[in-house]
Amino acid sequence: MSDEEEKSSGSDAWRGLGEFIRGQRELANLSMRQLAEIAKISNPYLSQVERGLYKPSADVLKNIANALHLSAETMYSQAGLLDNSGSRDESHHGVEHAIKVDPKLSVDQKESLIRIYRSFTAGS
Amino acid sequence: MSDEEEKSSGSDAWRGLGEFIRGQRELANLSMRQLAEIAKISNPYLSQVERGLYKPSADVLKNIANALHLSAETMYSQAGLLDNSGSRDESHHGVEHAIKVDPKLSVDQKESLIRIYRSFTAGS
DNA sequence: AGCACGTGCTTGGTATACTTAGCACATCAC
DNA sequence: GTGATGTGCTAAGTATACCAAGCACGTGCT
Numbered sequence: 392m393s394d395e396e397e398k399s400s401g402s403d404a405w406r407g408l409g410e411f412i413r414g415q416r417e418l419a420n421l422s423m424r425q426l427a428e429i430a431k432i433s434n435p436y437l438s439q440v441e442r443g444l445y446k447p448s449a450d451v452l453k454n455i456a457n458a459l460h461l462s463a464e465t466m467y468s469q470a471g472l473l474d475n476s477g478s479r480d481e482s483h484h485g486v487e488h489a490i491k492v493d494p495k496l497s498v499d500q501k502e503s504l505i506r507i508y509r510s511f512t513a514g515s
Numbered sequence: 516m517s518d519e520e521e522k523s524s525g526s527d528a529w530r531g532l533g534e535f536i537r538g539q540r541e542l543a544n545l546s547m548r549q550l551a552e553i554a555k556i557s558n559p560y561l562s563q564v565e566r567g568l569y570k571p572s573a574d575v576l577k578n579i580a581n582a583l584h585l586s587a588e589t590m591y592s593q594a595g596l597l598d599n600s601g602s603r604d605e606s607h608h609g610v611e612h613a614i615k616v617d618p619k620l621s622v623d624q625k626e627s628l629i630r631i632y633r634s635f636t637a638g639s
Numbered sequence: 640a641g642c643a644c645g646t647g648c649t650t651g652g653t654a655t656a657c658t659t660a661g662c663a664c665a666t667c668a669c
Numbered sequence: 670g671t672g673a674t675g676t677g678c679t680a681a682g683t684a685t686a687c688c689a690a691g692c693a694c695g696t697g698c699t
Contacts (some may be wrong), residue, residue, distance in 0.1 A: 414622040418615055418629075423647060433688045438648060445686060448656085449573035449596045463597050464588070465616055472573045474587050485613030486620075486628075493610050495636040504610075504632060511628070512619045547677060557658050562678060569656060572686085 404471035406443030411469045413441040415459045429458035446470075528595035530567030535593045537565040539583045553582035570594075 416426050423441075427434040431454055432447075439445045447455070449472070456466035467473040490496065490504050540550050547565075551558040555578055556571075563569045571579070573596070580590035591597040614620065614628050 411618070414625070415615065417622055418625055422645080424645095435648070435650090435689085436687055439687090442648095446574075448686065449576065449591070449594070450570075451686085452573065453596055453598075461616070463591075467573070467587075467591065467597075469618070470573070472577055472587065473591075474577060474581075486610070486617050489610040489613040493636075496610075496632075497635075500635045504628070504635070507631065508620075508628060511621075511624045512617075546675080548675095559659085559678070559680095560657055563657090566678095572656065575656085 405446040408446075408470045409441045409443040412455060412459075415461065416441075419459060426455070426458055430454040529570040532570075532594045533565045533567040536579060536583075539585065540565075543583060550579070550582055554578040 416423070419426075421429075423434045423437050427437045430437070430451070432451055436445070440447050440451075449467075452466050452470060452472075453463045456463045464473060486508055487505055490501050490508070493501070496504070540547070543550075545553075547561050548558045551561045554561070554575070556575055560569070564571050564575075573591075576590050576594060576596075577587045580587045588597060610632055611629055614625050614632070617625070620628070
């Protein structure tokens with residue numbers, strides 16, 4: 392069988408997921424052990440997941456999302472599991488819209504934030 | 516430790532999921548082998564899943580959903596995996612949350628933006 | 640110099656998701 | 670009747686998700 396195997400699950404999507412999780416964890420200032428504790432998984436496993444060595448199953452994903460105060464949907468879509476085949480145009484422009492709507496910001500502050508945000512995302 | 520709920524590994528929800536899959540399969544007039552073929556899984560495994568003996572992982576779930584022309588979200592919520600218990604409302608946290616979730620930003624950029632945002636909203 | 644405690648990572652094993660070969664029973668044609 | 674083809678299910682094995690113990694390194698403290 393010299394057939395080239397190509398399953399439906401591409402392994403590269405999972406690497407991005409790991410980086411995403413690590414980013415969210417660092418953003419929340421949690422150590423691996425802390426997050427692992429909250430998410431009810433072991434810290435070595437979390438380590439592997441964050442480096443893309445394993446693809447966590449759905450309930451683990453859900454637990455991690457919970458621990459990071461994210462919705463499971465966010466996690467799944469990051470993991471490439473949610474497909475959004477319906478092309479539902481849901482929460483798309485978070486940042487700029489959220490800034491514009493925020494009542495605690497002055498207009499100048501909003502402009503500054505959006506300017507910075509756009510400079511950050513200029514490469515994409 | 517008073518409460519002993521069905522944690523993330525509650526096996527009850529999975530049985531309902533199996534019945535749901537079987538119902539949808541019969542509704543589509545597909546045999547196990549047909550559905551298994553389309554969903555890229557083996558038919559014995561589909562048999563086990565439909566009777567609640569195993570809890571399929573997320574990508575299998577997604578493949579089955581696709582094969583049955585269902586949205587992955589429907590499948591996940593049937594599996595009890597979505598159950599938005601994570602944080603009650605995602606749009607509620609506004610700017611900070613939108614920043615954290617934005618895939619176009621690096622972790623450092625997120626931290627910078629959040630820091631600036633907090634400095635803006637700290638005074639008033 | 641130590642040691643106590645933090646971090647993330649490696650090793651080796653167990654549990655379980657998943658597959659391949661085959662069983663038992665149906666419903667057809669011959 | 671026998672066989673060919675359908676159905677769902679069982680058994681035994683492989684792959685991998687996951688865990689417990691411990692390693693290697695860093696930082697502060699006495």
